[in-house]
Amino acid sequence: MKPLPRTVQWIGDLPGHVRLIDQTLLPTQVAYRDCKTVEEVWEAIRTLRVRGAPAIGVAAAMGVVVGIQSHTDPANYGKRLKEVADYLRTSRPTAVNLFWAIERMEKKASEPEALVKGVTRVLLAEALAIEEEDRRMCRAIGRIGADLVQEGQGILTHCNAGGLATAEYGTALAVMYTALEQGKQFRVFADETRPLLQGARLTAWELQQAGIDVTLICDNMAAQVMREGKIQLVVVGADRIAANGDTANKIGTYGVAVLARAHGIPFYVAAPSSTFDLAIKDGSQIPIEQRDPREITEGLGKVVAPAGVRVYNPAFDVTPAELIAGIITEKGLIQPVNEAAIRALLEG
Amino acid sequence: MKPLPRTVQWIGDLPGHVRLIDQTLLPTQVAYRDCKTVEEVWEAIRTLRVRGAPAIGVAAAMGVVVGIQSHTDPANYGKRLKEVADYLRTSRPTAVNLFWAIERMEKKASEPEALVKGVTRVLLAEALAIEEEDRRMCRAIGRIGADLVQEGQGILTHCNAGGLATAEYGTALAVMYTALEQGKQFRVFADETRPLLQGARLTAWELQQAGIDVTLICDNMAAQVMREGKIQLVVVGADRIAANGDTANKIGTYGVAVLARAHGIPFYVAAPSSTFDLAIKDGSQIPIEQRDPREITEGLGKVVAPAGVRVYNPAFDVTPAELIAGIITEKGLIQPVNEAAIRALLEG
Numbered sequence: 159m160k161p162l163p164r165t166v167q168w169i170g171d172l173p174g175h176v177r178l179i180d181q182t183l184l185p186t187q188v189a190y191r192d193c194k195t196v197e198e199v200w201e202a203i204r205t206l207r208v209r210g211a212p213a214i215g216v217a218a219a220m221g222v223v224v225g226i227q228s229h230t231d232p233a234n235y236g237k238r239l240k241e242v243a244d245y246l247r248t249s250r251p252t253a254v255n256l257f258w259a260i261e262r263m264e265k266k267a268s269e270p271e272a273l274v275k276g277v278t279r280v281l282l283a284e285a286l287a288i289e290e291e292d293r294r295m296c297r298a299i300g301r302i303g304a305d306l307v308q309e310g311q312g313i314l315t316h317c318n319a320g321g322l323a324t325a326e327y328g329t330a331l332a333v334m335y336t337a338l339e340q341g342k343q344f345r346v347f348a349d350e351t352r353p354l355l356q357g358a359r360l361t362a363w364e365l366q367q368a369g370i371d372v373t374l375i376c377d378n379m380a381a382q383v384m385r386e387g388k389i390q391l392v393v394v395g396a397d398r399i400a401a402n403g404d405t406a407n408k409i410g411t412y413g414v415a416v417l418a419r420a421h422g423i424p425f426y427v428a429a430p431s432s433t434f435d436l437a438i439k440d441g442s443q444i445p446i447e448q449r450d451p452r453e454i455t456e457g458l459g460k461v462v463a464p465a466g467v468r469v470y471n472p473a474f475d476v477t478p479a480e481l482i483a484g485i486i487t488e489k490g491l492i493q494p495v496n497e498a499a500i501r502a503l504l505e506g
Numbered sequence: 507m508k509p510l511p512r513t514v515q516w517i518g519d520l521p522g523h524v525r526l527i528d529q530t531l532l533p534t535q536v537a538y539r540d541c542k543t544v545e546e547v548w549e550a551i552r553t554l555r556v557r558g559a560p561a562i563g564v565a566a567a568m569g570v571v572v573g574i575q576s577h578t579d580p581a582n583y584g585k586r587l588k589e590v591a592d593y594l595r596t597s598r599p600t601a602v603n604l605f606w607a608i609e610r611m612e613k614k615a616s617e618p619e620a621l622v623k624g625v626t627r628v629l630l631a632e633a634l635a636i637e638e639e640d641r642r643m644c645r646a647i648g649r650i651g652a653d654l655v656q657e658g659q660g661i662l663t664h665c666n667a668g669g670l671a672t673a674e675y676g677t678a679l680a681v682m683y684t685a686l687e688q689g690k691q692f693r694v695f696a697d698e699t700r701p702l703l704q705g706a707r708l709t710a711w712e713l714q715q716a717g718i719d720v721t722l723i724c725d726n727m728a729a730q731v732m733r734e735g736k737i738q739l740v741v742v743g744a745d746r747i748a749a750n751g752d753t754a755n756k757i758g759t760y761g762v763a764v765l766a767r768a769h770g771i772p773f774y775v776a777a778p779s780s781t782f783d784l785a786i787k788d789g790s791q792i793p794i795e796q797r798d799p800r801e802i803t804e805g806l807g808k809v810v811a812p813a814g815v816r817v818y819n820p821a822f823d824v825t826p827a828e829l830i831a832g833i834i835t836e837k838g839l840i841q842p843v844n845e846a847a848i849r850a851l852l853e854g
Contacts, residue, residue, distance in 0.1 A: 185812035352724040363812040373816045376700040378725035378758025382823040410726030420764045458806035464533035464711040468721045475730040
């Protein structure tokens with residue numbers, strides 16, 4: 159397999175900087191952006207140059223190091239760290255992984271180890287650990303999921319649960335990368351994923367980079383492609399999974415699940431165990447965010463709908479557990495999907 | 507109900523001209539275009555300023571009149587008429603209604619009536635008759651279909667089977683216009699209909715013009731909207747219907763039908779009886795046209811997919827008869843949908 163582009167990486171030792179692929183320029187331009195100040199990291203997260211929960215977490219952790227590394231007054235380290243952390247938290251206030259990663263960095267700075275080895279050194283190690291853990295998680299999901307891929311299959315995916323959203327292989331796409339490494343032959347169909355076209359812009363691009371046979375379709379073509387017998391497996395990512403297995407993911411996922419069921423095609427979710435929210439009983443408790451109508455009416459730089467038209471633009475939908483054949487996590491495959499099986503894997 | 511914009515109309519008597527709404531400028535600009543030469547009519551059909559099978563037929567018939575009206579040498583009428591007809595036939599060689607309308611005009615010119623009243627006068631009357639017949643057909647479909655609309659319902663439609671595609675009310679949208687005239691309260695959800703966005707650009711616009719409560723969604727949101735209980739009825743148009751009721755229509759229609767079935771929502775097709783092709787036994791014999799990949803990758807003026815990516819872009823799909831609750835024609839409602847019921851209505 160061709161090496162995947164690095165989504166986020168630390169360049170140099172100390173002082174060093176964050177290099178990330180500018181996802182706002184994909185797929186027409188592949189450009190890396192070096193962030194040498196915490197302001198530049200903040201801007202990259204804010205403007206979606208880096209996106210995807212795990213990738214944001216890694217970028218933010220490295221951003222903390224960038225913000226602290228030139229601070230030469232040991233007496234005020236704590237104050238500076240808090241400033242940097244609070245500032246980075248404002249870059250994307252709805253991103254759970256952003257808060258999780260920054261909190262982890264702050265906690266690390268207060269441990270005895272930091273006093274011995276130096277705060278900056280320990281924080282860099284922690285940021286790299288977050289990156290490495292994410293990489294391992296992706297690889298584990300890939301290994302477990304690749305067993306589901308049979309020679310010659312067609313696989314459908316929706317949105318981008320790929321390397322561009324994580325430190326390396328992604329979740330749903332990790333399944334495909336690993337199957338490719340195992341020498342399996344298969345084809346992928348990528349839904350373009352309106353309104354923001356993550357499937358066209360990101361998934362098609364990264365699969366193409368890796369040398370995977372990928373075909374781009376509009377979302378409304380998935381049913382026809384299934385009917386023609388071109389799809390034997392569906393794998394998608396997840397934003398949040400309830401205790402019973404109901405799964406929130408990018409809008410359109412639920413429709414794909416219904417179509418897969420109607421055509422007898424197994425529908426799998428690939429997600430790290432951190433995606434489960436056991437405090438949520440089922441999907442009815444997951445709020446559906448409504449987004450700006452302009453994403454639909456003028457999201458591609460051209461106005462395509464009449465002025466003042468009412469628009470419904472839910473960011474996510476919820477796929478009920480009964481439509482999900484299995485959930486691929488780094489800890490194992492949950493199959494069948496129900497609360498007992500989920501708790502057994504996560505708590506066992 | 508607010509009056510619908512006139513898609514195609516004849517202005518003046520003789521000599522007169524064709525006025526049509528320039529659909530390439532919708533929905534951001536509402537501009538009428540006067541075609542005073544046959545070349546202007548040809549260009550309007552060619553560049554999709556006028557589209558939709560019935561509307562093209564009306565425009566072409568009127569185009570014949572425009573081409574012949576200034577011809578002052580009676581001895582060469584026949585030659586000129588053939589020139590005009592052959593020329594107009596090249597404007598959109600795949601449009602069946604174009605050929606049908608032009609042939610009808612040619613036939614009329616050779617009837618004895620033309621010698622008595624004058625060829626141009628008779629041809630204008632024939633063009634206006636084609637327009638009027640189409641208007642009546644739409645109204646009849648509207649009346650029959652409106653009985654299916656219950657107070658307070660949500661209705662989903664796909665693509666544009668509206669007034670902009672016909673001389674007046676359209677087919678699927680005629681059902682909604684007539685229900686509105688009957689004083690019924692209902693809401694319409696319009697799929698944007700990728701890749702060419704006829705739902706966003708045309709359907710949302712014309713329903714809005716008529717004062718109908720319309721909400722625009724991306725195609726991949728239909729399932730979620732159904733799940734939320736917002737849809738009680740689906741009505742779409744048709745491009746071609748086989749003898750057994752299998753229906754070819756804009757890509758995405760089949761997926762909507764599967765989703766409707768999964769949610770227990772009746773799915774109706776509205777189409778004139780001329781849409782049936784009884785020579786075709788079932789949908790498997792309907793060829794699916796593949797269209798230019800650039801409609802998907804750069805259809806909105808901005809490149810949204812990586813260079814060289816493989817694209818699957820079928821123009822149509824086929825919805826099997828068993829997913830169709832009924833077919834609304836100007837001759838009556840076919841329900842249930844099967845060959846016997848279709849032949850009984852069409853041949854009875």
